[in-house]
Amino acid sequence: MNKELSKHLLSLSRKESNSRKRIRLLAVSFFYAGENRTNIAKRLNIARASVNKWVTNYLAEGIAGLDNKVIRGRPSRLSPKQQEQLSQYIKDSVASREGGRLTGEDITSYILSEFQVQYHPDHIYRLLKKLGFSWITSRSKHPKHSQEAQAAFKKFQLETILHTPGHLPLERIDVWFQDEARFGQQNPTTHIWAPTGSRPRVVKQQQFEYGYLFGAICPANGKTEALISPFVNKDAMMQHLRQISNATEAGRHAVVIIDGAGWHTYDTAAELKNVTLVKLPPYSPELNPIEQVWSWLRQHCLSNRVFAGYEEIVDEVSKAWNHFISVPERLKKMCNREWIKLT
Structure with missing residues (x-):
């Protein structure tokens, strides 16, 4: 019996945040206070074998013997080399130019055919998570896009120097992203919260009235400009660029990144001394983050x-x-x- 040690262990149990370790400290504390193991088990509503084990661990290892043991679980049914091969197979599928997507069933079939290992469909997703994969929303890319052209465009500081007035230092240039999106009576339907197992119906109109939102954003300072028009043409584009010009502070210059739409011509900014247009490479909408803004508007506000x-x-x-x-x-x-940072 060691009352001082019992008090010390009791004090540690009161400070311990882990409930399992707290019970172990209490059990050993009661043991050193002179209680027999059967009474300790009844008092803490645990098995006597557990008390025996904890006292033995404490005698052998001290406080460390009462720590939670790492639960390693079953070893993977795939070897490290097989896991690496599976990861590469999934990555190759993501990068494929043929499109499509892998399902859990596809991956189950691949594992069976390549490694002769049968996985239950429910366990496939745990394996994918362990390998570092997640079910995430993809971004689009055009089949004809050129990675080399996009990489060259991302050397944006040089692109900006070549297109803007030579007397302007880069710190006085604001980069804007501009685009248009069509919104109207044939909006897409999206996911909604509904009772599990139900097939909810939402109204989808069949009429054909639309409006076009011209939008522009400057990520550096948070400024935005928008224009809604019943049509898209050079006149509407010029009006939108004038808005951007007026929003640009005196002494600063706006570089507006645009795509290759037919009304996105350099002459639309000819009369504006503080605006320069820079076109994206062909087939590269993913370089324009305002595409994500259109998705956000549809998902959160304008669908269904x-x-x-x-x-x-x-x-x-x-x-x-x-x-x-x-x-x-x-x-x-x-x-x-x-890549749009100029300084």
């Missing part, structure tokens, strides 16, 4: 909706845009890209 006509489309698209830009940090986080 019914619009009476053009006027209501304008109202609701305006509300959706204002809702998005009401949180500047969201805009900056979603649209910022490392």
Whole structure:
């Protein structure tokens, strides 16, 4: 019997945050206080064998003997080499230009054919998580896109120097992303919360009225400019660029990144002394983060909706845009890209 040691262990148990280790400390504390192991087991509502084990571990290893043991689980049914091969197979599928996607069933079949190991479908997803894979939303790319052209475009500092007035230092240049999206009565349907097992129906209109949202964002300072038009043409584009020009502070210059749409011509900015247009490489919409803004607007505000006509489309698209830009940090986080930093 060692009352001082018992008090010390009791004090440690009161400070211990892990409930399992706290019980072990209490059991050993009671043991050194002079209680027999049967009474300790009854008092703590545990098995007497557990008390024996904990006392033995403490005598052999001290406090460390009462720590939680690492639960390693069953070893993987695939060897490290097989896991590496499976990971490469999945990565190759992601990078394939043929499109499509792997399902759990596809991966189960591959493992069986390559390694003669049968996995239950429920266990495949645990294996994928262990290998570092997640079920995540993909981003689109055009089948004809050129990785070399995109890599060259991302040397954006040189691209900017070549296109903007030579007397301007880079720290006085604001980079904007610009694009247009069509919103109207044939909006897509998206996921909704509904009772498990149900097949909910949502209204999808068949009419054909649309409005076009011209949007521009500057991730560095959080500024935005938008214009809603019943059509897309050079006149509407020039009006939108004038908005960007007016939003650019005196002494600064706006570099506006645009795609290759037919109304995106360099002459639309000819009259604007503080705006320069820079075109994306062909087939490279993924380089323009405003594409993610359109997805956000559709997903959060404009899908599964019914619009009476053009006027209501304008109202609701305006509300959706204002809702998005009401949180500047969201805009900056979603649209910022490392390669547009000029200084």
